[in-house]
Amino acid sequence: LKDKYDIIIIGSGGAGMSAALEAKEKGLNPVIFEKMPVVGGNTNKSSSGMNASETKFQKEQNIKDSNDLFYEESLKGGHGTNNKEMLRFFVDNSAGAIEWLDSIGIRLNNITITGGxxxxxxxxxxxxxxxxxxxxxxxxxxxxxxGIPLFVSADVKEITEQDGKINGVKVLFNQADEKNITSNAVIVTTGGFGANMDMITEVRPDLAGYVTTNQIGSTGDGIKMIEKVGGTTVDMDQIQVHPTVQQEKSYLIGEAVRGEGALLISSEGKRFTNEMNTRDKVTAAINTLPEKAAILIFDSGVKTRVKAIEQYEKMGFVIQGDTIEALAKEINVPAAQLQTSLDTWNSAVKNKKDAEFGRTTGMDNDLSGAPYYAIKIGPGIHYTMGGVVINTNTEVLNKEGTAIPGLFAAGEVAGGLHGQNRIGGNSVAEIIIFGRQAGIKAAEFVASQ
Ligand code: ADP
Known part of the structure; x- marks a missing residue:
């Protein structure tokens, strides 16, 4: 540990690590401080994938996507409330981010679809x-x-300034040693506040009692520290509730399960919504059921296509039946109704038309390959769309909209990109795209000093 670094990065999720790699690439000396004993934050838990358009992998696979379509669909998902400049920057840099990852040995070439x-x-x-x-x-x-240094159990308590300039941080190491470390720039990549029920219920009392999928370190520290040095926030009450969370273990069941074909059914064995709607809509549909919970149903084909299901199985979430009747018995739903629901669905897939709920995606394959499986789910707090205000240079802005020199932020800690509803797969893209940008822009700032 040194007393001084060029750039201090707070938080070791995808945003922080991407920022560090880019800052190093620019010839600077970054350090990462992570408060938990483990690296990776909520990024570790992300399941669905990374959204990007016009990528080389899409082209290879003849997927006709465009940055404009990605923009439009993300804007629609966010009910038109997304920060449009950030969204434009995001879609336009998404393919580059996939290529950058590939160039450093991280290959994301298996492409699926999520809601919206x-x-x-x-x-x-x-x-x-x-x-x-x-x-x-x-x-x-x-x-x-x-050779980029990363310290775990390094809890940053404060961003420090001198003569109105950001000049470092105060860090508590191993819950014992407090030290001042100085730097020419600070990048805040501390993630969201999805594990801080006080902060959540302050803005959304209606969410009291919900489970959360977040790791315990997602407590909004970065937001509070940034506010103390003059930053401001946006959309703080926009909290994403994910529709498919295993309740007992607060474990997220990834959207790829539906994207690869799974259905949602009620305790009556009936479908009740377009499963591929955006997360807010699917959650609202589940909350209209008397039990405020539902069951994911899929077949062996989905199980093969979604590797994460092996993990769900290991954790004891997956219920199996050799026939639909046997499965129905296991999950206590009427067998005849479940059979009818699956038959209706399989003909919808065949005719490429879901007359019941208008689903149009995740219909490449029907559900006809025994054995059949079920996972019981319900909604859970998943992601905080709001956060500190930044611009496309990841500079943290004050209330007047002016950049605070030397202070950058990226990832879930920042608000605006997703507006009122985030599309699954957009946060992994956000942390890479804006994390890289933060590393680059902070390095340029330091070089200009
Ligand atoms: P993102 O997806 O935006 O990269 P993550 O949740 O993956 O966000 O990572 C954020 C990381 O920041 C987590 O590992 C979290 O423990 C860490 N963190 C949060 N607050 C602090 C803090 N005060 N000091 C150091 N690390 C922090």
């Missing part, structure tokens, strides 16, 4: 496994190869 999109643009690892752990592992390897 009409083209396949959710990029996953080759074997279809969850994106988060693969990404964190790959980024950590690069940090090590490039």
């Amino acid at each position: 999109m009409n083209e396949k643009r959710t990029h996953r690892p080759e074997d279809g496994s969850a994106v988060g752990q693969y990404l964190v592992k790959g980024l950590v390897k690069n940090l090590q190869d490039k």
